[in-house]
Amino acid sequence: MQRRRSVRSAANSKKGRRVPSAKMLALDQLDNHLGYFVRRLQIWVFQDFVDTLNPMRVRPAQYSVLLVIAANPGNSQAAIGQTLGIERARLARMLDELERRKWVARANGSDARSHSLYLTPEGEKALAKIKRLAARHEARLAAHVGVKRHAQLMALLREFG
């Protein structure tokens, strides 16, 4: 269900196409758009997260869902989705996958329309491993942007929202 390890980490490998020393062109107005830099950083983060978490085959959105279920057991799909900004149709299919892997269980709540979400014991164990890998990713990210800049960015973005 998941793509195999990214080739990025194996750049210039026997199979990989040689990457010529990137000719960088003028960015013009792009240099004045915060969104451009945010996007470039976000792509790096996403890629490194996927590579680092590859042993557990977990993607960023799945990780966020597992964390929020673990921290708020018994909540509905609607609550999880609203917290993380994940669309309910997408979350339903994501939970199908997490349930298939026996990490998450959908129980029946008081309101018969909704499900109460929990991690299974197996899910708790998996999440412990996942958290260790996620911490490793975060350390790489800090090294990538610079430890000081990482702290400054974190402070600015956290106080914002």
Next chain:
Amino acid sequence: MQRRRSVRSAANSKKGRRVPSAKMLALDQLDNHLGYFVRRLQIWVFQDFVDTLNPMRVRPAQYSVLLVIAANPGNSQAAIGQTLGIERARLARMLDELERRKWVARANGSDARSHSLYLTPEGEKALAKIKRLAARHEARLAAHVGVKRHAQLMALLREFG
């Protein structure tokens, strides 16, 4: 080819499903991941960009390509793609679309394998309008995160990447 104006800006409209005052759950470790905040901000930026640029039907990646072609006329697809980190297969199809709209022209370069990219006069005119809308988006973004924070984030990210 492009989706109609997002419903987000028309939240709680007659057709839209009512959004209950979002119940926010504990984020746990997510609060220590820079990538989480970057991702949330990136989603806002992307959505606002698409909404603001909707009159010209231009998406962020298209905008970046138009800008870089305009600032570096005559370059190859490979050079544009490397500068912006856009995969060549994706760029080829994006240029098909921009050529179809008569904004971009692919000329033959010295090397018969490559194309030299230019904006057409029509493309130049369109880009002028697009730049005005993009500036409006950037002002909204600054208001959204706070003008001071916007400047701080810009400085941090620009000096980094």
Next chain:
DNA sequence: TATTGTTATACTCTATAACTATA
């Protein structure tokens, strides 16, 4: 009537592979 969750469709973006035509 409104909400929760589900299924389905369509489009964007990313990742790959295979192909052509050149070099």
Next chain:
DNA sequence: TATAGTTATAGAGTATAACAATA
């Protein structure tokens, strides 16, 4: 043999709509 560009396929993520069961 390698490069520039194209075409094709698959998966993730997002946006919508429509539906069943329940409130």
